[in-house]
Amino acid sequence: MNLGLGRACLFSSCRPIFSASASLRTVKPQIPLFLRPPTHSASLLDVKKWHEWAKNLTSSVGSSFVEFDNGPDSSLLCRELNWLLEDALENHSSFHFPLSCERDGSDHDENVLLRTSLDDLYSLWKQRIEERRPFQYIVGCEHWRDLVLSVQEGVLIPRPETEKIIDLVGDIVSNNEELGQGIWADVGTGSGAIAIGIGRILGSHGRVLATDLSPVAVSVASFNVQRYGLQSVIEVRQGSLFEPLKDVEGELSGIVSNPPYIPSAHISGLQAEVGRHEPRIALDGGAGGMDFLLQLCNGAAAMLKPGGFFALETNGEEHCKFLIDHMQNNAARSFHNLNIVNDFAGMQRFVIGFRQ
Amino acid sequence: MSSLILKRPRYRSLRFCQTTCSNTHLLSPLASISETQIKSPYSSNSYNSLLFIPNQKILVSGFSSGLLESIKDPTWSHFSGPKHGQFSDADEKDKVLASGFVVLKRNVSGFASVLPPRGDKGLVYLRCSCSYSTQAAAELSTSDGLTVDGIVASNWTIFDESEGDWKSHAAAIAQSIQVIKRRMQWKKLTVRLELLAVQLDKPDLWDDPVNAGRISREHGSLVSKIKEVKAFEQQLLEHIDMIKLAREEGDAEMESESLKALLEMRRNSKEKELEALLSGEQDSCSCYIEVQAGAGGTESMDWAKMVIEMYKSWAQRRGYKVSLVDEMPGDIAGIKRATIKLEGEYAFGYAKAEVGVHRLVRISPFDSGKRRHTSFAAVAVIPILGDGSTRVQINESDLRIERFRSGGPGGQHANTTESAVRIVHIPTGITATSQNERSQHMNKASALEVLQSRLDQLEMTRQAQMNAQHTQSLTEISWGNQIRTYVLHPYRMVKDLRTNYEVSDPDSVLDGEIDGFILNYFSACLDKEDDYP
Numbered sequence: 001m002n003l004g005l006g007r008a009c010l011f012s013s014c015r016p017i018f019s020a021s022a023s024l025r026t027v028k029p030q031i032p033l034f035l036r037p038p039t040h041s042a043s044l045l046d047v048k049k050w051h052e053w054a055k056n057l058t059s060s061v062g063s064s065f066v067e068f069d070n071g072p073d074s075s076l077l078c079r080e081l082n083w084l085l086e087d088a089l090e091n092h093s094s095f096h097f098p099l100s101c102e103r104d105g106s107d108h109d110e111n112v113l114l115r116t117s118l119d120d121l122y123s124l125w126k127q128r129i130e131e132r133r134p135f136q137y138i139v140g141c142e143h144w145r146d147l148v149l150s151v152q153e154g155v156l157i158p159r160p161e162t163e164k165i166i167d168l169v170g171d172i173v174s175n176n177e178e179l180g181q182g183i184w185a186d187v188g189t190g191s192g193a194i195a196i197g198i199g200r201i202l203g204s205h206g207r208v209l210a211t212d213l214s215p216v217a218v219s220v221a222s223f224n225v226q227r228y229g230l231q232s233v234i235e236v237r238q239g240s241l242f243e244p245l246k247d248v249e250g251e252l253s254g255i256v257s258n259p260p261y262i263p264s265a266h267i268s269g270l271q272a273e274v275g276r277h278e279p280r281i282a283l284d285g286g287a288g289g290m291d292f293l294l295q296l297c298n299g300a301a302a303m304l305k306p307g308g309f310f311a312l313e314t315n316g317e318e319h320c321k322f323l324i325d326h327m328q329n330n331a332a333r334s335f336h337n338l339n340i341v342n343d344f345a346g347m348q349r350f351v352i353g354f355r356q
Numbered sequence: 357m358s359s360l361i362l363k364r365p366r367y368r369s370l371r372f373c374q375t376t377c378s379n380t381h382l383l384s385p386l387a388s389i390s391e392t393q394i395k396s397p398y399s400s401n402s403y404n405s406l407l408f409i410p411n412q413k414i415l416v417s418g419f420s421s422g423l424l425e426s427i428k429d430p431t432w433s434h435f436s437g438p439k440h441g442q443f444s445d446a447d448e449k450d451k452v453l454a455s456g457f458v459v460l461k462r463n464v465s466g467f468a469s470v471l472p473p474r475g476d477k478g479l480v481y482l483r484c485s486c487s488y489s490t491q492a493a494a495e496l497s498t499s500d501g502l503t504v505d506g507i508v509a510s511n512w513t514i515f516d517e518s519e520g521d522w523k524s525h526a527a528a529i530a531q532s533i534q535v536i537k538r539r540m541q542w543k544k545l546t547v548r549l550e551l552l553a554v555q556l557d558k559p560d561l562w563d564d565p566v567n568a569g570r571i572s573r574e575h576g577s578l579v580s581k582i583k584e585v586k587a588f589e590q591q592l593l594e595h596i597d598m599i600k601l602a603r604e605e606g607d608a609e610m611e612s613e614s615l616k617a618l619l620e621m622r623r624n625s626k627e628k629e630l631e632a633l634l635s636g637e638q639d640s641c642s643c644y645i646e647v648q649a650g651a652g653g654t655e656s657m658d659w660a661k662m663v664i665e666m667y668k669s670w671a672q673r674r675g676y677k678v679s680l681v682d683e684m685p686g687d688i689a690g691i692k693r694a695t696i697k698l699e700g701e702y703a704f705g706y707a708k709a710e711v712g713v714h715r716l717v718r719i720s721p722f723d724s725g726k727r728r729h730t731s732f733a734a735v736a737v738i739p740i741l742g743d744g745s746t747r748v749q750i751n752e753s754d755l756r757i758e759r760f761r762s763g764g765p766g767g768q769h770a771n772t773t774e775s776a777v778r779i780v781h782i783p784t785g786i787t788a789t790s791q792n793e794r795s796q797h798m799n800k801a802s803a804l805e806v807l808q809s810r811l812d813q814l815e816m817t818r819q820a821q822m823n824a825q826h827t828q829s830l831t832e833i834s835w836g837n838q839i840r841t842y843v844l845h846p847y848r849m850v851k852d853l854r855t856n857y858e859v860s861d862p863d864s865v866l867d868g869e870i871d872g873f874i875l876n877y878f879s880a881c882l883d884k885e886d887d888y889p
Contacts, residue, residue, distance in 0.1 A: 072774070076772070159768065266769075271770055274769065278771065316767070345759065
């Protein structure tokens with residue numbers, strides 16, 4: 001593997017997700033909590049005890065995480081706790097009824113069905129608070145747009161900012177039928193979020209090729225594609241950047257990517273949920289954070305067919321401006337309508353354009 | 357019982373009478389009889405007769421005296437026959453009640469009107485799908501002329517349910533029917549129905565389809581409400597007829613069956629009384645409840661939290677699906693504001709009784725000086741209109757959508773599950789926030805739903821101003837004045853200022869036991885209106 005080709009090369013020692021030999025092995029995806037069968041049973045009282053314990057642990061956090069690294073405050077964590085309960089209990093609505101049961105005292109030993117053991121729930125919530133393990137890894141899923149995507153350690157948790165890429169593609173496709181019937185590439189697909197979002201827009205008219213270097217990502221993305229029944233639309237391929245897409249060179253209707261773009265020096269200062277738990281290869285964009293963005297920009301002209309569209313997520317204003325300059329100076333004749341698009345928070349986030 | 361269920365309203369004036377009948381069977385007494393080839397069992401001098409059809413029992417719970425006179429007319433001669441009780445061809449086991457106008461199905465739609473023969477001998481007019489309003493005004497009676505009002509007026513002693521006295525059951529049910537009618541504002545309802553019927557008959561009605569839709573929906577819903585009560589009333593009278601008949605026949609089995617049926621009705625009637633409290637157009641809708649803390653800092657924010665928790669557990673107890681849509685926590689404790697969504701039948705109908713300002717008096721746990729504090733929380737309730745209703749059209753371009761997020765560079769730098777969305781409707785300035793869903797997408801959808809309901813409510817208020825009849829009930833839904841006081845110190849009591857209803861155990865109330873307050877409020881504000889004769 002050559003250095004320019006992908007996240008695995010920048011893979012750090014902090015989390016050994018795979019090694020060169022392991023990359024050939026298929027990884028079995030974890031099943032998100034809410035999809036597991038409710039095979040565990042616990043008394044309602046014990047579940048309530050756990051809930052009380054977890055609430056106390058949570059409120060002890062206060063705003064300390066916010067002050068420390070802009071992490072979650074206790075009220076957000078409380079909301080997460082309710083969501084965990086929602087995913088773990090077979091019949092979530094029953095949990096709020098027991099008030100009346102307690103009063104007549106008859107149903108104290110009523111049992112509820114859980115999708116994981118009570119012991120597991122204790123350790124999961126401990127991990128959330130004490131290790132700052134991301135909530136999405138705890139429950140094994142992330143609610144993104146109208147999707148519920150399976151995620152696990154080794155795969156970047158899709159960010160709300162990235163939802164915008166789907167809107168951008170949706171607008172483009174609704175104004176240009178031809179692009180909607182072509183092949184789209186999601187480079188570095190991770191959980192498959194963008195590919196699935198686009199796949200649902202294109203439907204059976206088009207195709208999406210989703211690539212990732214990480215075997216964990218490939219397996220998780222494939223799982224998600226299956227869950228949404230999009231196997232006939234989306235193909236997941238393992239490999240770095242454009243490498244697995246050589247057969248469609250010059251034929252792509254669109255390229256979308258949320259590549260690693262955080263400057264290496266910033267990694268150590270990241271919010272604990274991100275820095276300590278999410279895969280560095282999905283975050284670290286090299287010294288300036290633009291290693292992959294530049295490769296994508298440089299490769300896009302060759303991969304896209306005339307009139308093809310691209311959208312890249314970046315680290316912000318600095319990246320956006322640099323990339324636009326770079327393309328105007330080096331590939332002015334290849335692209336037109338180069339633009340910067342803001343994310344929902346008003347930050348310059350995406351670079352978009354069309355192949356001449 | 358048989359499939360032949362016979363209904364016949366008794367009319368004081370028979371110049372124009374109507375009855376319900378199935379779509380395809382517009383049956384006058386004449387028609388039914390000739391069609392079914394019944395051997396003229398009607399008595400010519402007694403209107404209480406038995407029709408017999410093999411394997412079916414029919415009790416003709418007769419024509420009122422008004423019609424009786426016309427029956428004497430020779431054209432009705434085939435009504436002459438043996439007196440009631442003669443089952444010449446009958447197997448004793450097969451008897452059914454029939455009444456003047458025979459209807460083959462219970463769930464009927466469409467109406468037939470019969471102009472009884474007077475001058476024109478034997479001339480019968482059938483008119484289909486005429487308005488129901490006359491029907492509502494008509495009074496039902498048993499074969500011997502007993503009406504609901506008559507039953508109540510007879511002052512039969514009402515014993516306990518366990519006492520198997522039919523008169524006591526009948527009296528209890530009749531009383532309930534009067535309560536139901538009073539609560540439904542029966543007279544107003546029939547006037548309104550007549551008004552709507554007139555509008556429905558206008559040839560240019562559908563020039564304004566939105567208005568036409570609204571009118572025909574309201575008409576339809578009023579008709580079905582009235583029908584339901586009428587059917588209940590009819591059922592009572594039929595059972596009474598049956599019991600009387602059974603006694604005459606000495607049919608103990610039939611008597612005990614009817615008695616059982618009466619008891620069943622008596623048990624149902626209490627529930628119907630409750631439902632009658634909720635006969636407003638939006639009452640059956642799901643709803644949002646919003647609680648906002650009044651001035652007074654942490655103490656009143658804590659109070660607002662207690663109030664919203666009270667509604668949560670009340671709603672759960674009632675079996676509604678409860679979800680938190682939006683919550684703005686207080687700085688130290690409690691909430692500044694919160695919105696919950698209640699999904700289920702009659703959520704709005706009940707919850708609307710809670711609109712207004714709720715006042716708490718207690719020693720504040722947030723006051724180191726342990727002084728007594730008074731704080732306020734305001735409660736608003738917004739109905740979530742069903743799909744059938746006309747909803748306000750929202751233009752996407754009129755919306756400003758704001759997403760909450762913490763500062764910092766965002767994107768891959770931050771991992772947060774916070775995805776709150778706030779939507780501003782620019783033309784009206786109305787806003788809605790949702791933060792409890794797990795993605796921005798869902799929060800946006802949820803906030804849009806809240807916004808839609810708020811705009812719908814605004815539109816309803818506007819409409820209500822044009823429609824004086826509805827103004828009264830709608831003004832009650834807007835933010836009102838103080839409605840209830842909760843005192844935890846120096847004594848313990850919760851008192852509703854509208855009804856003076858009070859409870860000495862505030863804990864149970866704050867734990868969601870507020871049905872007493874709600875029902876008392878409805879009874880007080882509906883029963884005081886002397887609408888029913």
